[in-house]
Amino acid sequence: MNRPCPRLIMAALRGDAGKTTLSIAITVALRQQGITVTPFKKGPDYIDAAWLGRAASGPCYNLDTYLMGSEQVVRFFSRRATENAVSLIEGNRGLFDGVTAAGEFSTAELAKLLRAPVIMVIDCDKVTRTAAAMMLGCLHLDPEVDIRGVILSRVNGNRHASVIRRSIEEYTGLPVYGTVPRLPDLPFVQRHMGLIPPDEHDNVQLALEVAGTIARDYLDISALLRIARSAPPWIIDAFPQAAPLNETGEDRPVIGIIKDKAFQFYYQENIEALADRGAEVVPISALAEEVLPPVDALYIGGGFPETQAGRLAANTSFRRSLRAAADAGLPIYAECGGFIYLGKSLTIGDKRYPMVGALPVAFRMENKLQGHGYTTLVADAGNPFFPVGTTITGHEFHYCRILSPRVKKMHTAFQVLKGKGIDGIREGMCKKGILAGFTHVHALGAPTWADALVECARRHRRTKQKQTRIFIEIGSTVAFDKQNIPII
Numbered sequence: 001m002n003r004p005c006p007r008l009i010m011a012a013l014r015g016d017a018g019k020t021t022l023s024i025a026i027t028v029a030l031r032q033q034g035i036t037v038t039p040f041k042k043g044p045d046y047i048d049a050a051w052l053g054r055a056a057s058g059p060c061y062n063l064d065t066y067l068m069g070s071e072q073v074v075r076f077f078s079r080r081a082t083e084n085a086v087s088l089i090e091g092n093r094g095l096f097d098g099v100t101a102a103g104e105f106s107t108a109e110l111a112k113l114l115r116a117p118v119i120m121v122i123d124c125d126k127v128t129r130t131a132a133a134m135m136l137g138c139l140h141l142d143p144e145v146d147i148r149g150v151i152l153s154r155v156n157g158n159r160h161a162s163v164i165r166r167s168i169e170e171y172t173g174l175p176v177y178g179t180v181p182r183l184p185d186l187p188f189v190q191r192h193m194g195l196i197p198p199d200e201h202d203n204v205q206l207a208l209e210v211a212g213t214i215a216r217d218y219l220d221i222s223a224l225l226r227i228a229r230s231a232p233p234w235i236i237d238a239f240p241q242a243a244p245l246n247e248t249g250e251d252r253p254v255i256g257i258i259k260d261k262a263f264q265f266y267y268q269e270n271i272e273a274l275a276d277r278g279a280e281v282v283p284i285s286a287l288a289e290e291v292l293p294p295v296d297a298l299y300i301g302g303g304f305p306e307t308q309a310g311r312l313a314a315n316t317s318f319r320r321s322l323r324a325a326a327d328a329g330l331p332i333y334a335e336c337g338g339f340i341y342l343g344k345s346l347t348i349g350d351k352r353y354p355m356v357g358a359l360p361v362a363f364r365m366e367n368k369l370q371g372h373g374y375t376t377l378v379a380d381a382g383n384p385f386f387p388v389g390t391t392i393t394g395h396e397f398h399y400c401r402i403l404s405p406r407v408k409k410m411h412t413a414f415q416v417l418k419g420k421g422i423d424g425i426r427e428g429m430c431k432k433g434i435l436a437g438f439t440h441v442h443a444l445g446a447p448t449w450a451d452a453l454v455e456c457a458r459r460h461r462r463t464k465q466k467q468t469r470i471f472i473e474i475g476s477t478v479a480f481d482k483q484n485i486p487i488i
């Protein structure tokens with residue numbers, strides 16, 4: 001089953017070193033040569049993955065040993081990697097940065113697991129010969145990591161570049177495959193420790209064109225391609241994806257996904273997992289649509305509802321239709337931004353914006369992070385999607401906190417073993433068919449999640465089909481739509 005599998009990991013000494021921009025640049029440059037690129041991101045990450053997907057004109061997948069486990073990472077990579085494409089994997093933070101002092105769940109761990117060659121991006125700001133010392137440290141800290149070369153980023157002129165290049169080549173023996181100067185006008189804008197997502201970017205195509213120019217002017221793309229193709233054979237297709245379920249149209253549930261500028265954070269794997277289990281997945285905009293269309297379940301991911309709070313609040317008809325559907329028992333799974341949207345309100349500064357009101361809690365945006373990092377939860381109370389006793393791993397990143405004093409009276413599903421959740425103790429608010437919290441899950445790390453959401457959608461669909469949609473009230477006939485919302 002071993003086949004050629006061109007692959008390359010882009011890593012760095014720390015976060016914010018420029019590796020995302022350069023990974024995008026390499027992807028664009030390879031595609032301009034007619035080479036297919038399958039991008040991956042060492043997660044957890046949504047935004048970098050979205051940009052890499054745009055650059056590759058295809059989905060970008062996350063690889064995270066904490067969320068998925070090492071075995072699942074290998075199995076999944078084997079399904080998605082091909083011998084006819086370059087698998088470009090962008091790391092996160094510094095090469096050896098993990099959860100523990102031993103570097104567990106780091107990019108280095110992933111590189112060894114996938115037996116992938118590594119290119120290091122070095123931020124050269126205010127550094128010369130010390131760059132060589134840092135690379136020597138990387139080479140000797142774990143010789144099993146296959147570091148093949150470096151790219152110098154944010155170089156301040158030719159003399160600066162020459163000193164660093166000579167130092168690295170002389171003391172480490174590593175070749176330099178690119179020297180990128182300081183580029184102050186890059187179209188990749190930072191926000192909240194990450195890039196502005198492409199869905200909010202004013203000109204994605206221009207940004208990709210700039211990235212391609214960077215690759216053409218400053219990187220040795222031919223050499224990087226040779227390194228990728230020199231990676232050892234891999235077990236491609238050793239673990240094939242299960243065939244999608246053959247569901248009849250009558251029993252095929254429709255799961256809506258609210259996806260727009262406010263809600264963008266969805267793992268491609270999560271969407272595929274729902275489809276593989278027989279669901280029809282349909283995108284919905286909470287900004288543009290007047291009412292919630294007929295669906296059998298709803299998945300609301302994270303994003304930046306605070307940037308679109310005014311528009312979300314102004315779309316009164318959609319909020320009301322969603323509230324009515326939630327009150328009628330529609331299965332709804334919501335993460336972070338979706339959780340906030342289901343609450344009563346979102347306060348930003350001195351401005352309060354009404355939200356859906358399906359959950360009796362209010363939120364406020366703060367200037368400091370309220371929760372950040374991996375989470376581990378155990379279900380210790382009844383909820384729509386996870387049996388009691390289920391342990392799930394996830395991650396959180398949010399600036400919001402709950403204001404409502406009634407939070408303690410709400411039914412919650414999980415005890416927090418790691419992370420913050422709602423209050424450091426509990427996570428996952430439940431009401432009728434709703435389960436909502438700050439934690440994001442990955443379908444490959446929580447395999448029962450997709451099964452449960454699809455099954456809840458299927459049961460809800462069957463219940464609706466049995467219900468009478470016409471009833472007599474005070475001598476009048478009232479019709480109901482497929483969401484059991486009165487048609488007025």
